Amino acid sequence: MSEMIVIRDLTKQYYQKRWVKAVDGLNLTVQEGDIFGFVGPNGAGKTSTIRIMCTLLQATRGDIFVAGHSAQREPRSVRRSIGYMPDFFGVYNDMLVWEYLDFFGACYDLAPQTRKGLITDLLELVDLSHRRNDRVEGLSRGMKQRLSLARTLIHDPQVLVLDEPASGLDPRARVEIRRLLVELARMGKTIFFSTHILADVAEICTKVGIIEGGRLVASGTPAELQQLVLPHRQIQVEILQQRLPDNPEPEPQQALIAWLKNIPGVLDVEHAAENTAGENGLVAPQENDSEDRKQRVRLQINFNGDDSAVSGLLKALVEQADLNGMGILQFHEGSRNIEEIFMRATKGIVT
Numbered sequence: 001m002s003e004m005i006v007i008r009d010l011t012k013q014y015y016q017k018r019w020v021k022a023v024d025g026l027n028l029t030v031q032e033g034d035i036f037g038f039v040g041p042n043g044a045g046k047t048s049t050i051r052i053m054c055t056l057l058q059a060t061r062g063d064i065f066v067a068g069h070s071a072q073r074e075p076r077s078v079r080r081s082i083g084y085m086p087d088f089f090g091v092y093n094d095m096l097v098w099e100y101l102d103f104f105g106a107c108y109d110l111a112p113q114t115r116k117g118l119i120t121d122l123l124e125l126v127d128l129s130h131r132r133n134d135r136v137e138g139l140s141r142g143m144k145q146r147l148s149l150a151r152t153l154i155h156d157p158q159v160l161v162l163d164e165p166a167s168g169l170d171p172r173a174r175v176e177i178r179r180l181l182v183e184l185a186r187m188g189k190t191i192f193f194s195t196h197i198l199a200d201v202a203e204i205c206t207k208v209g210i211i212e213g214g215r216l217v218a219s220g221t222p223a224e225l226q227q228l229v230l231p232h233r234q235i236q237v238e239i240l241q242q243r244l245p246d247n248p249e250p251e252p253q254q255a256l257i258a259w260l261k262n263i264p265g266v267l268d269v270e271h272a273a274e275n276t277a278g279e280n281g282l283v284a285p286q287e288n289d290s291e292d293r294k295q296r297v298r299l300q301i302n303f304n305g306d307d308s309a310v311s312g313l314l315k316a317l318v319e320q321a322d323l324n325g326m327g328i329l330q331f332h333e334g335s336r337n338i339e340e341i342f343m344r345a346t347k348g349i350v351t
Contacts, residue, residue, distance in 0.1 A: 002031070002032045003029050003030070003031060003032070003065075004030055004031060004032045004033075004034070004066070004067060004158065004159055004190040005028070005029070005030035005036075005053070005064070005065070005066055005159065005190070005192055006028075006029050006030075006064070006065040007026050007027060007028040007029070007049070007053075007062070007064050007065075008027060008062050008063055008064075008065070009025055009026075009027060009061060009062035009063075010023050010025070010026040010027070010049065010052065010059055010061070010062035010063070010064060011023055011024055011025055011026070011059065011060045011061040011062055012045075012048045012049075012052060012057065012059055012060050012214075013060045021214050022045045022048040022214055023045040023048050023049055023052075023059075023214045024045075024213070024214035024215050025062075025215065026045070026049060026062070026211070026214070026215070026216055027216065028209055028216060028219065030190060030192055030207065031190075031207075032158075032190050033185065033188065033189075033190055033206075034185075034190055034191070034192075034206050034207050035181060035182070035185050035191045035193075035204050035205050035206050035207070036190075036191065036192045036193070036205065036206070036207045036208070036209065037193060037194075037195060037200070037201040037204075037205035037207070037208045037209070038050075038192060038193065038194040038195070038209050038211065039194075039195060039196065039198065039201055039208060039209065039210050039211070039342065040194075040196065040210060040211035040212055040346075041196060041212065041346070042196065044211045044212050044213065044214070045211055045213070045214040045215075046163070046194035046211060047087065047163055047194065049064075049194075049211075050084075050161055050163050050192075050194060052064055052071060053066060053071055053078075053082070053161055053192075054071075054078075054079075054082060054084045054161055055071050055075035055078050055079060058072070059071075059072065066078045066081050066082055066159055067081040067158050067159065069081060080155070080157070081157055081158050081159055082157050082158075082159045082160070082161050083151075083152030083153055083154075083155070083157040083159070083160045083161070084152060084161045084162075084163075085148050085149060085151075085152045085160070085161070085162045085163065085165060086163050087163040087164040087167055092136060093135065093136050093137035094135065094136075094137070095135070095136050096132075096133055096134065096135060096136070097123070097128060097131050097132050097133070097134055097135075097136060097139070097147060098119050098123070098132050098133065100136055100147065100151065101115075101118075101119045101122060101123070101147075101150060101151060101154060102115050102119060104151050104154050105118065105119070105154045105155075108154060108155040110154070110155070115154075118154065122150040122153055122154065123150065125150065125153075125180075125183070126146040126147065126149055126150045126180060127146065127176070128143060128146055128147060128150070131143065140173075141168060141169060141173070142169050142170065142172070142173030142176065142177075145165065145166075145169060145173065145177060146176070146177070146180065149162075149165070149177070149180060153184075157189075158189070158190060159189070159190045159191075159192065160181075160184065160189050160190070160191045160192070160193075161192050161193070162181075162191065162192070162193035162194070163193070163194050164193075164194055164195055164196075165177055165181075165193055165195070166178075166195065166197055166200055167197075174197070174200065178200060178203055178204050181193070181204055182204050185206075198342055201222075202222065205222065206221065207219070207220065207221055208220065208221070208222055208225055210225075210341075210342060210345050210346065212345075212346045212347065217345050217346060218341075218345045222341075225341050225345070226341055232267055232302050232303060232304045233302075233303045233304070233305070233310070233333055234300055234301070234302060234303070234333065234334040235300070235301040235302075235303050235310065235313070235331065235332070235333055235334070236272055236298070236299075236300055236301075236330065236331075236332050236333070236334045237272075237298070237299045237300075237301060237317070237328065237330065237331050238296055238297070238298050238299075238328070238329040238330035238331075239256070239296065239297045239298075239299065239321060239326050239327070239328060239329065240295055240296055240326060240327040240328075240329050241295045241296070241297060241325075241326055255324065256320065256321065256324055256326070257269050257299070259320055260299075260301060260317070263313060263316065264305075264309075265303055265304050265305035265309050265313070266301055266302070266303055266313075267302040267303065267304055268301075268302040269299055269300070269301050269302075270299070270300050270302070271297075271298065271299060271300070272298035272299055272300040296329065300334070301313075310333070314328075314331050317331070
């Protein structure tokens with residue numbers, strides 16, 4: 001695959017009573033066909049980077065290359081290569097839906113007959129064919145987002161650059177936009193979009209870059225980021241204890257925890273977080289809990305080992321639990337979601 005977007009030593013400074021670096025020495029590469037999620041909090045430098053990429057801002061230092069063209073030296077070539085959708089896009093409310101797309105097609109010097117067929121195809125792609133002759137002002141926000149996305153495709157760009165495409169949308173509209181982006185990637189488009197909605201990143205991105213304070217703090221596939229930020233595995237275990245005849249309450253199994261901590265590859269053992277957890281990892285009894293539930297202990301094992309080692313850990317744990325009169329109800333590897341990766345990679349810095 002070829003490199004479709006290359007960001008080299010990009011810096012952008014603004015003067016707001018003092019000099020502020022919105023983007024600070026950013027280096028990044030996006031391959032052809034990627035769905036690249038550019039993630040960061042508000043004020044991280046996402047929009048400044050995108051505006052420089054789309055030739056709307058001049059960089060203080062560095063450059064961005066899109067499809068081999070320099071945003072600083074070849075702005076017209078870059079504009080031909082990209083379809084840009086800003087976070088707050090302008091629509092002409094007095095136009096009909098098809099007229100809106102026809103206007104932008106004319107701006108790209110497309111012939112009238114070419115525009116006619118293209119508009120029909122694009123409206124079908126974004127599921128707006130039934131609103132073709134409606135006024136733009138009558139569309140919902142989600143429909144306007146889809147219309148704006150169709151507009152970015154009117155000149156068949158190689159790269160789509162989308163600034164917060166799901167901003168302000170309801171859950172259904174967000175799902176529809178995500179599906180559209182996946183479909184466009186299947187059609188061969190390279191997609192670069194900024195967001196602070198982490199669920200969007202987890203669902204569709206092939207690559208992710210996390211930016212904070214104008215600097216790239218982590219980049220890679222979701223799996224690579226997980227390994228980089230959270231290198232160990234988290235094993236969730238649920239144990240059923242036996243009641244002792246002279247004690248109506250189950251006793252914490254500290255001996256088992258101590259045994260686990262001596263297993264090779266086990267970094268730590270802690271009580272799994274539970275909304276109703278009581279002392280020593282026991283789930284606090286609730287009024288409607290069964291007697292069995294009151295005897296359960298949940299543990300989290302931080303483990304550094306491969307799949308074979310995890311299998312060996314399970315086998316040893318079952319044998320040890322049986323020796324202590326306990327049973328294993330659950331044993332599974334906890335998922336490390338994008339929210340946890342983001343929180344560990346960032347520090348809450350805003351420039």
